[in-house]
Amino acid sequence: MIQCPKCNSPIFQPRALVDSDDWQKIFQRLRDPAQVAEEETVRVKQAIHDAESEVASYDAEIAQLEAALSDLRYKRWCLQDYVDRHSSLLAPIRRLPPDILSLIFLIHCRRSPIQLSLGSSNSHQFESSAIFLIQVSIGWRRVALESPRLWSYLTLYVQGDRGSEDEAGFQHCLSFYLERSLQAPLTVYL
Secondary structure, eight states: OOBOTTTOOBSOOOSOOOOHHHHHHHHHHHHOOSOOOHHHHHHHHHHHHHHHHHHHHHHHHHHHHHHHHHHHHHHHHHHHHHHHHHHHTTOGGGGSOHHHHHHHHHHHHHHSOEEEEEEETTEEEEEOHHHHHHTTOHHHHHHHHTOGGGGOEEEEEEOSOOOHHHHHHHHHHHHHHHHHHTTSOOEEEO
16 A cells, blocks of 8 residues: 655555455355346446446556656656766766777778778768777867878768769768878778
8 A cells, every 4th residue: 555755644545355255155045046136246246346446446446556656767767867977977988088089990990990981872971099099078079170190981872973062071070080080091991
């Protein structure tokens, strides 16, 4: 039974309780071939009415509890999100010096260099680990943009006909990488 958290009084009081004796009586009555008498019909109809009313009360109570549970789950989610965000401030990676972080980025980006596709069936495609890294945080963006070697590995796919719009996007991406690579030696795969 649900109780008030402030005063411990019952919030929900069921009116009709079905005990095991009632179940046994009903079970025996159902096995009895005799017809139901008029007075018994009235009692049965009243019992059904009371039980249906009680079912509706339970349904209403369940709906209220589910709403309260949903509210509690949302508040818990918000609090957990708060904890997670604040815990991120203490993450070990935040204590790495920029030169070490840059080396980690470089290793990652060499394993999956930029891939530019032009003229394929999917038109212009662009995949870049370095671009993903600069979108993580301001600190990571600064480190990545200040690391020319990160931008010096390219894989280019050029296939079939190209439209001017595709070519402009392709050239923009390529220019961005070339600009960021500064004096670092380029490695280009065609």
